[in-house]
Amino acid sequence: xxxxxxxxxxxxxxxxxxxxxxxxxxxxxxxxxxxxxxxxxxxxxxxxxxxxxxxxxxxxxxxxxxxxxxxxxxxxxxxxxxxxxxxxxxxxxxxxxxxxxxxxxxxxxxxxxxxxxxxxxxxxxxxxxxxxxxxxxxxxxxxxxxxxxxxxxxxxxxxxxxxxxxxxxxxxxxxxxxxxxxxxxxxxxxxxxxxxxxxxxxxxxxxxxxxxxxxxxxxxxxxxxxxxxxxxxxxxxxxxxxxxxxxxxxxxxxxxxxxxxxxxxxxxxxxxxxxxxxxxxxxxxxxxxxxxxxxxxxxxxxxxxxxxxxxxxxxxxxxxxxxxxxxxxxxxxxxxxxxxxxxxxxxxxxxxxxxxxxxxxxxxxxxxxxxxxxxxxxxxxxxxxxxxxxxxxxxxxxxxxxxxxxxxxxxxxxxxxxxxxxxxxxxxxxxxxxxxxxxxxxxxxxxxxxxxxxxxxxxxxxxxxxxxxxxxxxxxxxxxxxxxxx
Amino acid sequence: xxxxxxxxxxxxxxxxxxxxxxxxxxxxxxxxxxxxxxxxxxxxxxxxxxxxxxxxxxxxxxxxxxxxxxxxxxxxxxxxxxxxxxxxxxxxxxxxxxxxxxxxxxxxxxxxxxxxxxxxxxxxxxxxxxxxxxxxxxxxxxxxxxxxxxxxxxxxxxxxxxxxxxxxxxxxxxxxxxxxxxxxxxxxxxxxxxxxxxxxxxxxxxxxxxxxxxxxxxxxxxxxxxxxxxxxxxxxxxxxxxxxxxxxxxxxxxxxxxxxxxxxxxxxxxxxxxxxxxxxxxxxxxxxxxxxxxxxxxxxxxxxxxxxxxxxxxxxxxxxxxxxxxxxxxxxxxxxxxxxxxxxxxxxxxxxxxxxxxxxxxxxxxxxxxxxxxxxxxxxxxxxxxxxxxxxxxxxxxxxxxxxxxxxxxxxxxxxxxxxxxxxxxxx
Numbered sequence: 026x027x028x029x030x031x032x033x034x035x036x037x038x039x040x041x042x043x044x045x046x047x048x049x050x051x052x053x054x055x056x057x058x059x060x061x062x063x064x065x066x067x068x069x070x071x072x073x074x075x076x077x078x079x080x081x082x083x084x085x086x087x088x089x090x091x092x093x094x095x096x097x098x099x100x101x102x103x104x105x106x107x108x109x110x111x112x113x114x115x116x117x118x119x120x121x122x123x124x125x126x127x128x129x130x131x132x133x134x135x136x137x138x139x140x141x142x143x144x145x146x147x148x149x150x151x152x153x154x155x156x157x158x159x160x161x162x163x164x165x166x167x168x169x170x171x172x173x174x175x176x177x178x179x180x181x182x183x184x185x186x187x188x189x190x191x192x193x194x195x196x197x198x199x200x201x202x203x204x205x206x207x208x209x210x211x212x213x214x215x216x217x218x219x220x221x222x223x224x225x226x227x228x229x230x231x232x233x234x235x236x237x238x239x240x241x242x243x244x245x246x247x248x249x250x251x252x253x254x255x256x257x258x259x260x261x262x263x264x265x266x267x268x269x270x271x272x273x274x275x276x277x278x279x280x281x282x283x284x285x286x287x288x289x290x291x292x293x294x295x296x297x298x299x300x301x302x303x304x305x306x307x308x309x310x311x312x313x314x315x316x317x318x319x320x321x322x323x324x325x326x327x328x329x330x331x332x333x334x335x336x337x338x339x340x341x342x343x344x345x346x347x348x349x350x351x352x353x354x355x356x357x358x359x360x361x362x363x364x365x366x367x368x369x370x371x372x373x374x375x376x377x378x379x380x381x382x383x384x385x386x387x388x389x390x391x392x393x394x395x396x397x398x399x400x401x402x403x404x405x406x407x408x409x410x411x412x413x414x415x416x417x418x419x420x421x422x423x424x425x426x427x428x429x430x431x432x433x434x435x436x437x438x439x440x441x442x443x444x445x446x447x448x449x450x451x452x453x454x455x456x457x458x459x460x461x462x463x464x465x466x467x468x469x470x471x472x473x474x475x476x477x478x479x480x481x482x483x484x485x486x487x488x489x490x491x492x493x494x495x496x497x498x499x500x501x502x503x504x505x506x507x508x509x510x511x
Numbered sequence: 512x513x514x515x516x517x518x519x520x521x522x523x524x525x526x527x528x529x530x531x532x533x534x535x536x537x538x539x540x541x542x543x544x545x546x547x548x549x550x551x552x553x554x555x556x557x558x559x560x561x562x563x564x565x566x567x568x569x570x571x572x573x574x575x576x577x578x579x580x581x582x583x584x585x586x587x588x589x590x591x592x593x594x595x596x597x598x599x600x601x602x603x604x605x606x607x608x609x610x611x612x613x614x615x616x617x618x619x620x621x622x623x624x625x626x627x628x629x630x631x632x633x634x635x636x637x638x639x640x641x642x643x644x645x646x647x648x649x650x651x652x653x654x655x656x657x658x659x660x661x662x663x664x665x666x667x668x669x670x671x672x673x674x675x676x677x678x679x680x681x682x683x684x685x686x687x688x689x690x691x692x693x694x695x696x697x698x699x700x701x702x703x704x705x706x707x708x709x710x711x712x713x714x715x716x717x718x719x720x721x722x723x724x725x726x727x728x729x730x731x732x733x734x735x736x737x738x739x740x741x742x743x744x745x746x747x748x749x750x751x752x753x754x755x756x757x758x759x760x761x762x763x764x765x766x767x768x769x770x771x772x773x774x775x776x777x778x779x780x781x782x783x784x785x786x787x788x789x790x791x792x793x794x795x796x797x798x799x800x801x802x803x804x805x806x807x808x809x810x811x812x813x814x815x816x817x818x819x820x821x822x823x824x825x826x827x828x829x830x831x832x833x834x835x836x837x838x839x840x841x842x843x844x845x846x847x848x849x850x851x852x853x854x855x856x857x858x859x860x861x862x863x864x865x866x867x868x869x870x871x872x873x874x875x876x877x878x879x880x881x882x883x884x885x886x887x888x889x890x891x892x893x894x895x896x897x898x899x900x901x902x903x904x905x906x907x908x909x910x911x912x913x914x915x916x917x918x919x920x921x922x923x924x925x926x927x928x929x930x931x932x933x934x935x936x937x938x939x
């Protein structure tokens with residue numbers, strides 16, 4: 026029997042080896058994947074023990090996200106609190122135990138939890154751990170302006186829509202508002218309710234994810250391509266006789282049944298003549314128009330320090346997917362911002378900010394700097410030029426044209442006292458009669474731009490010039506009046 | 512041989528040091544939740560093993576000096592984690608160890624020689640089957656498995672004792688019949704088969720094991736009993752026919768049971784993809800492997816991982832029994848987990864060594880069967896909790912919390928020590 030006992034022992038030894046290997050598999054190979062799973066209780070437990078860094082407004086002292094400390098079973102637990110509630114709901118996002126996180130809370134999570142690979146942070150964290158002290162995250166100072174954000178949220182009240190404001194010379198995002206909003210303090214408790222289709226998608230950041238037909242605001246893009254092509258100047262005359270023209274066998278008309286007559290490109294923008302801009306678009310052609318759109322940042326997620334899951338690229342959409350840039354399009358209708366265009370408010374804000382910045386597109390950013398709990402600087406965002414979209418001369422010409430829009434054209438509601446505002450209205454059809462997407466994009470002061478803004482209101486019977494432009498005016502005055510503009 | 516007992520004492524002292532370190536690290540990590548008086552559980556536990564040592568000096572002075580310390584080390588690992596999960600459970604476990612020690616001493620001092628048991632083999636065999644049948648009929652169902660018997664206010668798990676009785680029965684039965692089983696009574700298709708009446712008990716065994724699965728919803732015990740049976744028949748007869756036929760019967764039977772019983776299907780589904788039902792059926796295994804994974808190579812340190820929610824319930828359901836390996840692997844990492852498995856391997860080495868040097872077939876079969884029982888049981892639960900095989904609710908010998916488990920394993924240890932002692936005595 027002894028040889029068989031020996032065989033049995035070998036079997037046991039083999040089984041032992043298999044079990045050790047399997048344990049090692051989980052502990053070495055599969056560990057990182059399992060650790061990141063939301064169903065992992067250990068993850069939640071560790072997160073609760075970290076004192077996340079503060080999130081601050083651009084002024085460096087208004088606290089947008091902080092913690093409340095509780096003691097549970099002798100353990101210090103930190104729960105996230107947002108002192109200003111729904112005001113900064115979308116840009117800051119939320120950090121919850123069971124429902125994940127979003128916004129800057131997600132994109133800046135490494136800084137906020139001191140998991141970033143910065144030597145002083147690592148040393149501080151190891152020190153904290155060795156002394157059994159709470160790990161304290163780094164503070165994130167954003168570029169968000171409290172007056173601008175407040176004006177934006179107030180302006181949007183009662184509507185579904187979004188406001189995005191950018192500082193043209195740096196790309197800093199000054200305001201990012203989206204309605205309906207939500208209260209990040211109660212998001213975990215109300216998560217199911219907030220995700221119900223009937224709730225109007227309050228968790229959706231319409232500023233970065235809302236895809237809307239840009240309507241006539243897109244004429245700024247078309248005009249850029251036209252002026253850059255060399256075929257047009259602001260004074261080039263175009264025949265706009267008749268209220269409608271036929272573009273690709275389908276008639277295309279001016280709003281209000283007007284006839285433009287023979288007008289200059291500048292006039293056509295001021296009074297937003299569709300029939301004229303459709304011809305301009307056809308003359309420019311798909312290739313040039315697309316090249317300009319690419320320079321402006323279309324077809325890609327905005328290069329913003331924000332979670333990519335919460336941003337959408339702008340462009341032409343077919344069945345929920347971005348259309349290939351080689352696919353045939355109706356250039357005439359794209360030129361006036363219809364066709365299958367789906368554009369986010371932040372994309373249009375980037376467009377006007379680029380015009381305002383003399384043709385150079387800046388990398389947009391939400392974070393100004395990251396500061397260690399002790400006060401040392403961990404990271405600073407430096408303004409970054411991405412691409413020159415147009416010559417300074419084209420930018421000046423566009424600025425003049427857009428000033429006329431506000432002074433004598435469709436955007437007069439954005440006239441702000443003695444301030445010169447350059448802007449463009451837009452009213453896109455939604456396919457449902459009587460309901461439009463209303464747009465206004467602008468920057469001010471026109472001769473020394475401090476703020477560029479895009480305002481979108483969804484499903485409204487009103488027009489860009491009547492509903493969106495006044496909101497833009499309020500945000501601009503609030504921001505410039507607050508004295509923070511440098 | 513006095514030196515064997517001295518060696519044992521030194522080994523036990525080493526275990527005592529490790530246990531002390533273990534308890535102190537749990538205590539320092541969890542001072543806020545546990546009181547220092549609970550540290551006496553460790554001292555109490557060590558005192559009990561010292562009593563076991565004295566019992567061996569009195570009853571079996573020549574017994575193997577390694578088995579008691581190895582089992583003490585495994586028990587200490589378990590007790591440390593049980594203490595870490597809930598100090599009150601550690602107190603209960605210590606009380607169970609007292610009962611187990613009673614059984615251990617009773618076997619050593621009253622029986623003393625395993626061969627006395629051989630003549631009771633049929634009685635014991637019938638007792639094993641009776642225990643299982645009674646449980647099937649009037650057992651209590653806990654967590655969906657009907658494997659408990661309520662005796663005077665205490666829950667007893669008859670499966671834990673049935674395994675011991677089965678090993679004794681099989682050792683006796685196979686010693687008697689092994690020649691007959693090896694001989695061909697007649698040949699069918701060139702394969703020699705023994706007389707049907709000798710095969711009867713073996714077939715009955717298969718039926719009992721499958722019945723255990725179907726009626727008691729206890730795959731773990733069924734696999735254990737059947738595995739012991741196959742291994743012992745193999746050691747006794749050396750005929751591959753039995754092993755092959757046994758495995759074929761098992762696979763066929765399992766398939767049948769799988770088709771007929773929904774809970775077995777469910778277990779299989781959970782094993783294949785626990786993340787399909789992460790909050791219900793898959794919860795236990797998901798929490799277990801996430802716990803193991805969290806340990807990494809060196810672990811979080813005793814008492815320093817996340818195992819207990821603030822309401823006192825453990826993160827892994829049944830952490831002190833099914834999940835104890837996952838908790839240990841979390842806190843001591845791959846190093847500690849592999850260490851624990853290697854201690855089982857050392858235990859197996861000593862056990863099989865005792866079997867191979869024993870001078871009669873009954874003792875050999877008994878020792879081999881008992882040793883294999885420990886290893887197979889450990890394999891079933893560790894394999895289950897690491898998702899190597901479907902998870903079955905069975906205890907990790909010596910380590911898991913549980914009265915029946917502690918008592919039966921103490922008795923198993925006593926029997927193994929008896930075999931070793933007798934061999935040494937006869938040799939001298």
